[in-house]
Amino acid sequence: MACFGHKRDRDGEPKPGTVGRFLRFPLISDAFAATPLRPASSASSPVPPSANFGLLGLLDDVYMVAVQLLDADALRSLDAACRQLRVRNNSDTGSWHTLGMKHFRGLKVGTGGFFDAEPCVGIGPPQCKRARLDWKLRYGEFGRALFRFSAPFDGTQISNVHRDEAVADLSCRLSTDPTEASGIYLELEVSKNPDNLSLAVQDDIEEGAPRRGSLTFSPDTGAVIRERIVRDWPRKCEGAYIQPLPFIQGSSSFLGFIGLFLHRGQIAFFRRAIIQAAEGKEPVLGPWECTGFVSDFTAWAKGRWLTPCVAFRKSGDYAVTIKGTSRVPPIAREQWASRATWIVSDWTPQDWEADA
Secondary structure (H helix, E strand, O other): OEEEOOOEOOOOOEOOOOHHHOEEEOOHHHHHHHOOOOOOOOOOOOOOOOOOOHHHHHOHHHHHHHHHHOOHHHHHHHHHHOHHHHHHHOOOOOHHHHHHHHHOOOEEEOOOEOOOOOOEEOOOOOOOEEOOOOHHHHHHHHHHHHOOEOOOOOEOEEEEEOOOOOEEEEOEEEEOOOOOOEEEEEEEEEEEOOOOEEEEEEEEOOOOOOOOEEEEEEOOOOEEEEEEEEEOOOOEEEEEEEOOOOOOOOOOOOOEEEEEEEEOOEEEEEEEEEEOOOOOOOOEEOOOEEEEEEEEHHHOOOOOEEEEEEEEOOOEEEEEEEEEEEOOOOOOHHHOOOOOOOOHHHOEEOOEEOOO
């Protein structure tokens, strides 16, 4: 205990009648000294028993709650500051695993890569044992794998399209499950566009099966097109379109940012166009615009997963970059979610059938 402001006699004891007027409080060091450290069990904690770090031993539960509030950059800084915390954060119940499950929920890479995949060592049960994952490494690798275009457009940017009517799939897949797709935003930047491109999501009924439906957003016209294949041969498609955003005036091709947002079975598209200014002035970046929730999945998608893609009308030199994903769109939902959801009567039919 520490005392301040009172008088003492020659023996160092407080004089009578003065103790009641003094402020007395325990020092933080006293509290740690009086509390024995809990020995860490190798079966329940990766921290070795010899680790003499009071915060880990005394405030274990408090630490695990507080660290969940950190983002990836702050978590990396914490790892760099303390080896014991780095080991704890990278455990199967640590912060890197929790952060990945939160950020990558409703997403997978390609045909089967989930963030919390459980690779095994050995051949089948009972020899199969769960391999210990480096969750920090897994977090970085999974994020990089999500933000890429699939072959033949490998990489995070498309700079050249070799043929007309090309479609570039992203490596990530978006879940149509309303409980999982509760806020997934994907954004791309278009800095070079010689002709016309669109952002779309296509339906995957099952792995390896032909795609049956799609929802396409044209950023320059502001239109959304819905298509669904109802017969393969002769080919017949049911289509419809709506015009939730106006045409971009004074521009022959779209430049800027485009995005899509999935939330509880509904989808909305976003654009932020570079507006060509008057002659002699520099182009300016316009405000974000949103279509509102234009469609749910039941109208055109039957599968469990959606594949986002970019569709190009003409070949040429482009610059399309995947910026990343997040859980929130660039505009607060309160500013646009109140717009009426487009219902069946709002869509203009545009069916077509190929010649036999």
